[in-house]
Amino acid sequence: MENNRCKIKVKNLSVWYKSFQALREVSMEIYPQSITGLIGPSGCGKSTFLRCMNRLNDLVASFRLEGNIDIDDYNIYKPETDVVMIRRKVGMVFQQPNPFPMSIFDNVAFGVREHNPRIKKGELEDIVIDSLKRANLWDEVKDKLNVSGLSLSGGQQQRLCIARVLAVSPEIILLDEPCSALDPVSTAKIEELLFHLKDSYTVLVVTHNLGQARRISDYIGFFLNGNLVEYGKAADLVVKPSEKSTEDYLAGNFG
């Protein structure tokens, strides 16, 4: 594949929680301006893999990792790496919408203010509005920016969480089953949104939903028991998987 322009380069990544090995020598190259879908049954390691990209697994005490993850040719697991800086560059959206218990405006403004405490009011407002627009939420909330983020519906909350991430201008966006708690209409809105986002960002989506993976992904990686079984262009992988287990999974024989 297009070797020289990959955004994230994962090499021989193995992960353990205590003695349990969650990932086994995974190597993968992830490309910018595209959506990479990560699929596989529960417990296959796809979420663990995603959480390695922004070092969120560091929070787990028993977590241990071997191998390399280079983002823009910089190994983010170097001991001297500033984890906070990495996470600014790599935003994350979670399975359960988790807006902060504050107003819609403050939810989006929070990260911006934290990273740039002296930002001017007008400038901040511009960023908040722009982020809400890019998250396709602006029209629904423009009259109630001072209302608590928790008052929104699940789908709106999830788009608020996406707006919140966009506001701090990351380069990579990780989404961990972002639609699994949402209804089909909200899901469709988020999928459409992701489709637009890939023009400007590198997007990684963990999903349980094969249909979703097929609809939005440019590349798909199939995980099983901590191994990356198959990885390739979405169209190829879905139509003619080269591994038997991928074929079985896609056929719905297990999941």
Add this chain to the structure above:
Amino acid sequence: MLGHAACWLSGLLTLFLLLFIVIFLVLKGIHVISWDFIATNPKPSLDQNLTGGIFTPVIGTFLLVAMGTLFALPWALATAIYLAEYSEGNLWVGPIRTGIDILSGVPTIVFAIFGLAIFTNPHLSLFSTMVEDVANAKAFGRSFMVSSITMAMMVLPFIIKSIEEAIKAVPSAYREAAYGMGISKWRTIRKIVLPSAIPGIITGVVLGIGRIAGDTAIVWLCLGGSMTLTGTQPWWQPQNWLATLQNTGSTLTTYIFYSSPAGEGNSPDKAFGAGLILIIIIFALNSLVDYWGRYRTLREE
């Protein structure tokens, strides 16, 4: 069936116990309560009718509650944050937790005698003017400052525990969301975790307020037996505030003690009146802080 009835009866009995205490206090004390009773200073007299009111003890109670909370809260907050957020895997957690548990079981009279002993040290005369000007004879280092610091030590374990519980109860999803945006752990605690924990922090403060307002041993030993405020008069003028804090006084609890026959006093009716006022004050403070907490959370949602 019998067990069920016994449990229900016990519950009912508890309610009656409270009602009994309150009704008893009301019957015995209500007739002394008047605006004059609350707004006049106590006066020394053998005749109950001439012993004046409870103004300075009420002020003393409020002073101790405010100062004690002021000293205890930042300390407890910092300790609770450490225990809830930073202590994982640290060698010191075990001893610290055991220490807090033991501290919460120490009788307040022990805190009192400890505070008295420490603050009688001439190097700490900043906290109590009683220690000053003493050539050979040692006077006890008593004052509002000494009492509040001792009170703070006494309520510390209770406030720490309730704040720690409150911090741990904040959904980890909030923390993950903040970390995921590149917010440092400290800023996440400051801006996300603590604001969400405010109701629990308030519970801790209310707990502390009740304990401080109700404690007698520490007041008895560390604040002494003078019913009025002994600092420079008039005590309510700002330039005399420091002197008031460095000197002694009383609270409602010691007033009750010294007015009752048990404490050599001869004003049992006024003791009951003061007891009633104390219960009302504690109840009012609790409701006020509770209401403020609810109002805050309500406004945020």
